[in-house]
Amino acid sequence: MAGDLRGKVALVAGATRGAGRGIAVQLGEAGATVYCTGRTTRAQRSDYDRPETIEDTAEMVTRAGGEGIAVRVDHTVPEEVRELLRRVESEQGQLDVLVNDLGGEHLMDWDRPIWEQDLTKGLQRLRTGIEAHMITAHFALALLSKRPGGLVVELTDGTAEVHEKFYRNWCGAFFDVAKTAMHRLARAEGEELAKLGGTAVSLTPGWLRSEMMLEHYGVTEENWRESTIAPPGFAIAESPAYVGRAVVALACDPDVARWNTQSLSSGFLAKEYGFTDTDGSQPDCWRFALEVEWVDGQGDVADYR
Structure with a gap:
């Protein structure tokens, strides 16, 4: 994908795996310096208890053509985030892109009403999914807002x-x-960044072929279509690189302010900017869900990728 972000500095909060890793690597491919944060390092796993690490992501960013810098940060702890941004300012003097991809999919309590869900897990979900985003924005936007043209991407689902x-x-x-x-x-x-020349959007990938999802369906990125246990809708799935390319397209767009405050998706932006997923397709999971999958409509998955 065409895009030149050399000289730009990005922070991907939650870059250990999934969409965060895919975004970090694509930013690196465009030449950016990318701070890759998360809680799982080669020395210690987080409560996700998964093998992916921030060091792995940073090395992938560097191999792709950028500069990856791994920093262990718990984004629910203000002092750790404050120190992270002090380091970014000290080392780079600027921040051009903030990607907030902090969540907690391991905290899901599937198919249960609120009164049957685990309250401790649910409140932790809010801390990582809302509070950590706001803590990070509090410190990061103080630096990002010092230069016009900054971009904030709040990842959602x-x-x-x-x-x-x-x-x-x-x-x-x-x-x-x-x-x-x-x-x-x-x-x-x-709204707060607009007068300073900045832009903020919410962005969602579609059905993401994350490490966890591939493992769940017993496939790899190379043979994902061959799963015998995935539901039919998995055919609309996209790689983490796809949403990464969406972020790069936004970061490289001199007129990115036209999207300010809007809700966007990887599939929508692929049509707008002309990028594709790694297989050359342009999957649009949410349009398929709205027009077919969730409304008993008529349509072929192939028509939506």
């Missing part, structure tokens, strides 16, 4: 239109509140 029309009861209330809050946070950030 589902567009504002999806959240308005459907409640995904299989995901639960804590998940829904955390994800819908990102649209409002991006709106607030965008």
Whole structure:
């Protein structure tokens, strides 16, 4: 994908795996210096208890053509985030792109009403999915706002239109509140940054072929279409690189302010900017969900990728 972000500095908060890693690597491919933060290092795993590390992501960024810098940070702890941004300012003197991809998918309590969900897990979901985003924005935007043209991307799951029309009861209330809050946070950030020449958006990938998802369906990125246990809708899945290319397209767009405060998706931006997923397709998971999958409509997955 064409894009030149040499001389630009990005912070991807939550870059250990999944969408965060995909975004960090694509920013690196465009030449950016990328601070890759998270809680899992080669020395110690987080409560996710997964093998992916921030050091792995940083090395992938560097191999792609940028400069990857791994920093262990718990974004629910203000002092750790403050120190991170002090380091970024000391080492780089600027911050051009903030990607907030902090969540907690390991905290999901599937297919249960709020009164049956684990309250401790649910509240932790809100801390990582909302509070950590706001802590990070508090410190990061103080630096990013010093130069015009800065971009903030709040990662979520589902567009504002999806959240308005459907409640995904299989995901639960804590998940829904955390994800819908990102649209409002991006709106607030965008309103505050606009007068300083900055832009903020909420952005959702589609059905993401993350490390966890591939493992769950017993496939790899190379043979994902061959899963025998994945539901039919998995055919619309996209790689983490796809949403990464969406962020690069936004970061490289001199007129990115036209999207300020808006809710965007990887599939929508692929059509707008002309980029593709790694297989050359342009999957649009949310349009497929709104027009076919969730409304008993008629349509072929192939028509939406």
